[in-house]
Amino acid sequence: MTINSGWVKLLKEHAPEAFTDALPHKPDVVFVDGQIKLMKGEYITTWDGFLRAQFIGTIEHAFTLGATCVVMAFDDYAHVPRSKNMTQSKRNRSVPAVKFGECDELPPRPPADWNAAMRNRTFKVKVISFVMNSLRHHYKTEDRQSVVLDFCGKPEVICGRYELPKMFQNYSEQAALCPKRFQRGECDIKATNWLPASGTLLLVSTDGDFVPIALIQLEKHLRVQGNTANILIHRIKTKLKDTGKRPRLGSQKREYEYVDVKKLLGYITTEFPKSENPALFLGCMVAMTGCDFCMNLPGIGPSKIWTARHRFRNSQMNTSTEIMTALLLVYNDTYRQRTRGVTAELSQGFEDTQDARLAYVKLYEQIRKCPSIAARTKASVWDTDRMMAHVCNTMWTIQYWELLHEYADPMTGNFGYVLQNNLVKFAGQLESKASK
Numbered sequence: 001m002t003i004n005s006g007w008v009k010l011l012k013e014h015a016p017e018a019f020t021d022a023l024p025h026k027p028d029v030v031f032v033d034g035q036i037k038l039m040k041g042e043y044i045t046t047w048d049g050f051l052r053a054q055f056i057g058t059i060e061h062a063f064t065l066g067a068t069c070v071v072m073a074f075d076d077y078a079h080v081p082r083s084k085n086m087t088q089s090k091r092n093r094s095v096p097a098v099k100f101g102e103c104d105e106l107p108p109r110p111p112a113d114w115n116a117a118m119r120n121r122t123f124k125v126k127v128i129s130f131v132m133n134s135l136r137h138h139y140k141t142e143d144r145q146s147v148v149l150d151f152c153g154k155p156e157v158i159c160g161r162y163e164l165p166k167m168f169q170n171y172s173e174q175a176a177l178c179p180k181r182f183q184r185g186e187c188d189i190k191a192t193n194w195l196p197a198s199g200t201l202l203l204v205s206t207d208g209d210f211v212p213i214a215l216i217q218l219e220k221h222l223r224v225q226g227n228t229a230n231i232l233i234h235r236i237k238t239k240l241k242d243t244g245k246r247p248r249l250g251s252q253k254r255e256y257e258y259v260d261v262k263k264l265l266g267y268i269t270t271e272f273p274k275s276e277n278p279a280l281f282l283g284c285m286v287a288m289t290g291c292d293f294c295m296n297l298p299g300i301g302p303s304k305i306w307t308a309r310h311r312f313r314n315s316q317m318n319t320s321t322e323i324m325t326a327l328l329l330v331y332n333d334t335y336r337q338r339t340r341g342v343t344a345e346l347s348q349g350f351e352d353t354q355d356a357r358l359a360y361v362k363l364y365e366q367i368r369k370c371p372s373i374a375a376r377t378k379a380s381v382w383d384t385d386r387m388m389a390h391v392c393n394t395m396w397t398i399q400y401w402e403l404l405h406e407y408a409d410p411m412t413g414n415f416g417y418v419l420q421n422n423l424v425k426f427a428g429q430l431e432s433k434a435s436k
Contacts, residue, residue, distance in 0.1 A: 002208040006302035015267035026066035033205035073150035079185030083410035085424040189404040192217035198228040215279035231261040287397040298380040324356035339366040386428035392416030
């Protein structure tokens with residue numbers, strides 16, 4: 001699971017100048033999400049073919065774009081947030097993992113059922129180790145450009161003269177004094193660590209999370225460093241029009257595009273002029289509709305949230321009261337034609353989260369008893385406890401996207417996650433709904 005794809009579609013519709021087929025300008029550093037590159041096509045049947053097609057070819061292409069440094073990164077599973085558990089569990093239910101132990105060696109050829117093999121964490125780590133060792137050997141004599149491996153602990157410069165960012169200086173000492181300071185788990189939050197103080201970072205990944213994270217991090221960077229840097233994202237092309245024609249079998253070709261994050265940030269800033277942090281404002285709306293750490297809102301997607309944005313655009317969207325108020329506005333607009341809604345309370349505003357909670361209780365009860373609303377729709381609407389937990393999930397997600405490796409433990413404080421049978425689950429989620 002990633003963010004709802006409707007968000008990138010909306011952004012492209014309103015800021016088409018930020019999306020181009022051609023590379024806008026030369027990158028200084030290219031960050032490659034190696035987790036995506038681990039997923040190969042069926043036509044790759046040898047380890048050498050896997051290495052060259054997925055990794056060496058990607059690095060060499062980055063050099064042809066003008067980059068002087070390429071960072072090949074993988075997830076450090078020891079520091080992936082525990083709140084990612086729900087997403088991983090759902091994936092593993094759909095594709096059972098194969099058996100592979102610590103003492104097992106990689107087979108002579110990649111397994112035929114590659115997806116199932118990659119569900120086994122031990123197998124995946126062995127593959128990552130194979131890739132890293134192979135890249136060290138392949139680039140050992142390269143001295144004109146740099147390749148960096150970013151997996152566990154301190155990143156490793158395997159060739160060239162690239163100097164690691166300041167955050168990695170005295171890494172061991174800092175990590176010992178403050179272990180949580182370097183919780184660099186997912187590639188999503190590792191990526192913008194490589195943004196030059198003055199220059200361009202190109203992110204290569206199909207993961208939608210990179211869009212809100214890049215916006216948030218560039219906004220932070222420009223506020224401190226000035227207008228001296230940019231982030232580009234190379235991702236699968238977002239198509240705005242559906243022709244209705246089905247392509248012939250085997251004729252589909254995956255298309256890609258570049259996203260100019262600075263241009264996109266410029267549009268977001270004009271859209272929310274009263275917000276202190278427009279990118280965080282947008283990120284909050286994105287998280288609301290579902291991601292790795294938040295459930296999908298029932299009956300509400302990006303379009304409805306976006307259409308109602310003028311109703312709450314004067315808030316900062318950085319408190320539980322403001323987030324709950326925004327959700328109330330959207331749900332009230334959706335159902336007020338068939339219910340009495342909570343219009344009076346909304347027009348007065350809420351001073352605290354408890355007031356907003358009581359208003360949602362009223363709206364929820366009216367939806368449940370409304371005879372003109374389908375039974376299935378009624379059953380899908382969350383009760384108050386689940387909605388309040390969702391607000392907390394959203395707040396945790398936003399601080400994760402903003403603070404990156406310095407994120408707070410999702411199981412501390414009130415972030416809307418609970419531990420059941422040694423597994424992290426969404427608070428307020430009924431067992432009967434857990435598989436939905």
